[in-house]
Amino acid sequence: MNDDVQSELLDNEFRQILLAIKPHINHIDNHYHLERYRVWLERLSNAHCTERAERNKYLLELANQIHDNVLEPPFTYNPPRGLLPRIKTFQRLQIDPAQISDKFFQNDQNQWPFIVASQSNRNLNKNKNNTWPQKKNKPIKTKLMRPFQKLGSVGQGEEKQSETSGSWYDLAETTSETHACGDKDQEDDGNNKLGTQHLMEGLKTKEEFAKKYEQEKCKGGGSFNSEKFLAEESSNRKPTAQELEALKMRMKDLLEVKNALRDTHCLTQDRKKTLETLQVKLSEAEREKAELQVILDSQKKKFVELDKIKSKEMNEFKEKFAHLRQKEVDYLKKYHKDEVASLEKSYSCKIRELEARIDSLREEYEAKIKTLSDSNMSLLQEKEQRIHELQSELKIRESQQTNQANSEQILNLKKCLSRLDKVLHRNEKDYSKKIEKLKEELDLKEVTSQVQLQAQKADLIVRTSAAKQEELRNALNSLESKYKKMVETVQTAALEAKKRDEKMIDELRGLLQKHNIQIAYTV
Incomplete structure (x- = not known):
């Protein structure tokens, strides 16, 4: 009983650890690690009942490695063919024991040969999961930086200085030349x-x-004019x-x-031509867009019709399948019922023969008992008659005058009579015991024969029913596999049609992307 409880607790712990592993599998992007994890999980799931404790240790170490997204020994090697060896480096999963184990595990933690590992760096894992590529704001360098957006007040203040300081101002009013103001770094250096x-x-x-x-x-002046000082x-x-x-x-x-x-004549003839060509291309693209939209609508209608046809065919197939299945099940039930009836009929004949045989044996034993009882009665009657004769003779002899010798004979006769009475009573008891014993033997034989007949009948019925049930089960399995194959063929045909439709949709999407046309569509 304790072994059963222990194995059940170990199985519960195994399932709890699997539930703890499940959410971490989705974050693993290494295919080799995933393959190794899969192989070991299959091996641990098929572990023998005698190695459940060691299996849980392996699974807990594997859970630690999955949580940290690493692959370390012994999971870098293939699983052993025999029993699992004792694991050397074992680390406990960093989860509350109440979540991964039951009451038994919480109360008996000291009995497990666990090696408690150091706390894993959760912040590192958190940073791994939450690190997203961030855009860096790079300084934009342009050839011509024109800060004319904030020149209103500056220009007004500088016009006055330009009138007085004409010696340093020298500009040629040309419309064809363009001047570069330098990079932003040089301007920043100048500003600094x-x-x-x-x-x-x-x-x-x-x-x-x-x-x-x-x-x-x-000097003792009354007030100091700061505005005048600044103006000077x-x-x-x-x-x-x-x-x-x-x-x-x-x-x-x-x-x-x-x-x-x-300059109002900035648009040259080349630009006008490019605009015209672009407008022509735009009109062609719109026309192609309309054509593609028509094709797309027709394809959508075809897809809808195909879906309707598929659903209709699937419904018809399911109805036919259900009808055929029900028909064959009814036929098998009827066949089974007929076979059971025929078996009962055949075995009922055998049972009647055995009952007739038992009746004949009973009659024979009853006749023997009757003859024995008749013979006993006749013997008793003869002895009683002999006793009466002897008693009458004794009375006659007593009535006569006899001598001493006669008295001695009378005494001897009395002794003989007493002995005969004793023998008679003893024989009666023996005969009654023999008759009771014979009756008990007959009853016991009758009961045993009835039990044997019932056992043979039950055994025959069980054998025949088991054979028929096995035949019925095989027939049902063959029918199920047959209909499964039919369903799989229908599903494969539907998948092939779906792939063809998806290929056509991808081609249409490629045409739309080729002509830079964006359409909100749903397939």
């Missing part, structure tokens, strides 16, 4: 230099402002070389934008 220079100038201005404020404070500083300050270069580049960009806006 310009920013540092402005910072230095701001610091100098701050120092001068502080000095001026201290001087005015020492701005009028006295001269533009730097970097500022001049930046202003030149911005003025060039403004001129290019201005010339581009003035």
Whole structure:
């Protein structure tokens, strides 16, 4: 009983570990690992009943490797042909024992020769599963960077300086030339230099402002006009070389934008021709699209009709199959019933013969008993008659006057009579015992013969019914295999038709992709 409970608990643990492995199989992308896992799982599923504990150890080690997406010994080799050897390196699955085992496993953990492994790096597995390729924002480099979107206030402030500083401004108003402003990296370097220079100038201005404020404070002036000070500083300050270069580049960009806006004849004759050809191609593509749409609609209608025909044929086939199956089952039932009736009829004749034989034996034994009882009665009657005669003779002799010798004879006769009575009673008891014993033997023989007849009858019925059931089962199996083959042929024909339809759909999709036509369709 304990062995049965132990084996049942081990089987439950095996099933629990399989359930824990199942969700991790979908994350394995190595075909070699999957093949090795499959081979070992089949071997462990077909393990012998005497190696269930070792089988669970192997399965738990395999679960650890599947969870970590690795393949390590002993699973790198083929499974052994005989019994499983004792595993050397065993690691427990990192799951709560309540989930992978039952109450027996939780209470008796110490009896298992498990080696508890270190915690697996869950964060690493989590990062493996959750790492998605991220797009990196690369800096966009263009040949012509035209920052004309924020030139409103800058241009207005610089026009005043361009009127006074005409010595550094020299631009030729040409409409055919284009100027490149350089890469973005060079512009960033210039802006950085310009920013540092402005910072230095701001610091100098701050120092001068502080000095001026201290001087005015020492003089005892009432108030210090900061706006006036800033206006003087701005009028006295001269533009730097970097500022001049930046202003030149911005003025060039403004001129290019201005010339581009003035030029209304940008579309050349070649561009017009390309537009016309593109329009012609567009019209042809639309026409082909309409034709393909018509073909696609017709194919869809054909597919719908084919599906209807297939469903109708399948329904008819199923009805015919069910009708034939029911018909053959009814025929087999009728055949079985007829065979059972014929067997019962044949064995009933044998049973009647045996019953007649038993009746004859009973009559024979009853006749023997009757003769024995008659003979016993006749003997008893004779002895009783003899006793009466002796008693009457004794009475006669007693009535007569006898001498002593006669008295002795009388005593002897009395003794003989008593002995005869004893012998008579003993014989009666013996005869009654013999008669009872014969009756018991006859009853026992009758019962045994009845039991033997019933056993023979049951054995014959069982043998014949088992043979007929085996024939019926074989016939049903042959019919089932026959109809399964018919269903498989129908399914293969349907699959071939489906493959042809899918091939035609792929060809139509290729034509649509070739002409860059997108249609929302469902097949």
